[in-house]
Amino acid sequence: MELNGSVGGLSRPIPANFKFADYNCVGFDLDNTICRYQLTNMVQLEYDALCKFLVDQKGYNADVLLKPIDFGFLQKGLTLDFEKGNTLRISGDGTIWRAAHGTKFLSDEEIEAQYGVERMWEPATAFYKEPLATWNGPVALKLRSLLDYFDMPAALAFARLVDEYDKKHGGPAKVPKVPGSIWSDILDGLGYMFNRHNFAAKDGGHYFGNLRSYPEKYLNRCPPEAIEWLKTLKKQNKKLFLLTGSHIDFANYTSTYCMGPEWRELFDIVISFAKKPGFFTSTRPFLSLKNFNEGEPIASLTNLADQNFVSVSQGNWQELMEFLQIKLKGETPKCLYVGDNVVQDLYAPFHYTRCDTLAVIEELWGENKLEPPHPDSKVLLADKWGSYFGTKDVPSLWHNFIAKSALLTVPKFESFAELPLDKPIPTGFYPEEPVSLAEN
The missing domain is CATH 3.40.50.1000 (HAD superfamily/HAD-like)
Incomplete structure (x- = not known):
């Protein structure tokens, strides 16, 4: 850019x-x-479409993803730390205010153990200082801020897949870092869902197909x-x-x-x-x-x-x-x-x-x-x-x-x-x- x-x-x-x-x-x-948009229905549709892709196309466990959505975990503007498997809430001075590893919320002591007593994370600091400079490039490989209601459901899918990865590997303490494939697979799912050519396709895909068929719902x-x-x-x-x-x-x-x-x-x-x-x-x-x-x-x-x-x-x-x-x-x-x-x-x-x-x-x-x-x-x-x-x-x-x-x-x-x-x-x-x- x-x-x-x-x-x-x-x-x-x-x-x-x-x-x-x-x-x-x-x-x-x-x-x-x-x-x-009718946000409850819309976010539910987005979560379902994303998780259907992750299960059908990427082979993830349906029992982990295809369960009731937790709206309380979702918020516009959450930031994902791909490597640590954390979802972050960033304050106005660039510090980490709240954090969850997978779906488990971290205590202040746990946040400071991972990010230091200043609760600063270099990629988040770079985004805080200049979001456009971090839109692409090295920082974008470590961080994603979910800016609107279209990508907001990705936070819950990411967190649930981190939980599953930890479970398979003996818990978060034994996992030095979460594989980048989790976020890259989610990104593929978002790209597929919102591919602009899908709206004109015959079935429209799970996302556009439902929007086109039931506009009064969304x-x-x-x-x-x-x-x-x-x-x-x-x-x-x-x-x-x-x-x-x-x-x-x-x-x-x-x-x-x-x-x-x-x-x-x-x-x-x-x-x-x-x-x-x-x-x-x-x-x-x-x-x-x-x-x-x-x-x-x-x-x-x-x-x-x-x-x-x-x-x-x-x-x-x-x-x-x-x-x-x-x-x-x-x-x-x-x-x-x-x-x-x-x-x-x-x-x-x-x-x-x-x-x-x-x-x-x-x-x-x-x-x-x-x-x-x-x-x-x-x-x-x-x-x-x-x-x-x-x-x-x-x-x-x-x-x-x-x-x-x-x-x-x-x-x-x-x-x-x-x-x-x-x-x-x-x-x-x-x-x-x-x-x-x-x-x-």
């Missing part, structure tokens, strides 16, 4: 407030941002007030773009279900299979699309600026800005981007471009018991790991990244419809900060 400038990108402070009226371009992530429709808010932004002559990691056929499917058959009218340009966070830092070319298939590289995206609607694949931020500047009749784009993935949607655009960001973090909805209650609170509130945001005294790594990268964090996409477009909005959390941050 190419990085612009020095590691760490731009150093920018978060202002005290912002106004939507100050921006002429607004971009959106799709999955878990505009399109909210997807939520976007509330009317959110759709009206998008239309209002367009009426104010703002240029709207959809920037998603999903391939165009799946993005079209979920967008149609969530936003309705006329969803394309809400956007000036749709970029699919964007390969974030690299989209914000690389010079990867845009590719044309025909019948949901990628075609040749586009010589210049600006050549398409006279079209009312553009749909392309992959690409890069710099060319998108040049395209939007033409759409704005020469005015310099001033962009907001709205997303849920802390690294891909918030950290990367805020620190590597001049784009401001807004966060949709469902854990805020679940933790603060906002009305109506979140229907999937058990997925959001991991009783074994504590709050996603951490505590007042020990904020989590993810809270700190959000605080340094997002102007505003809301619990759900439709929350934006409650906010004024032409008045200053205080930065931070809306409608209130997580209750855990007010507690010790």
Whole structure:
């Protein structure tokens, strides 16, 4: 992945407030941002699909994996230490706050025995200092942070396979390190599950096949007030773009279900299979699309600026800005981007471009018991790991990244419809900060 400038990108402070009226371009992530999933069913499907692959294709013990899911062990943002077989909860200063070996939680003494009295682990420290610099390369061979609800179930599969490995070899004390094949096999399973070509396949695979057959079980429709808010932004002559990691056929499917058959009218340009966070830092070319298939590289995206609607694949931020500047009749784009993935949607655009960001973090909805209650609170509130945001005294790594990268964090996409477009909005959390941050 190419990085612009020095590691760490731009150093920018978060202002005290912002106004939507100050921006002429607004971009959106799709999955878990505009399109909210039914998380209990979704995470269950992902776990089942992953474990089915591990049993059928990799030969793992079905009795170990194909048993009821433990939602209490799962949390967005957990970090895996492949070699030690540990699942880690990293605090805002890069130290290890909580840890489990397999599914067994470690005491403070056990954590310090493995990571030292400072509770520091070099790969985690490198990620804490600069997550994009560790996206590929040596650190990525030792660590994986599970950033969203799509890879979150991998933590439980990993932990259960570590338990099984320990059992076969006399317990964790007699196992110097866990074989790397456990994570590489899980990674193969994730790659198979989310392979973008599977959605168009006849059976769609276990994951896409179920999503395609039972959308009402896994997807939520976007509330009317959110759709009206998008239309209002367009009426104010703002240029709207959809920037998603999903391939165009799946993005079209979920967008149609969530936003309705006329969803394309809400956007000036749709970029699919964007390969974030690299989209914000690389010079990867845009590719044309025909019948949901990628075609040749586009010589210049600006050549398409006279079209009312553009749909392309992959690409890069710099060319998108040049395209939007033409759409704005020469005015310099001033962009907001709205997303849920802390690294891909918030950290990367805020620190590597001049784009401001807004966060949709469902854990805020679940933790603060906002009305109506979140229907999937058990997925959001991991009783074994504590709050996603951490505590007042020990904020989590993810809270700190959000605080340094997002102007505003809301619990759900439709929350934006409650906010004024032409008045200053205080930065931070809306409608209130997580209750855990007010507690010790």
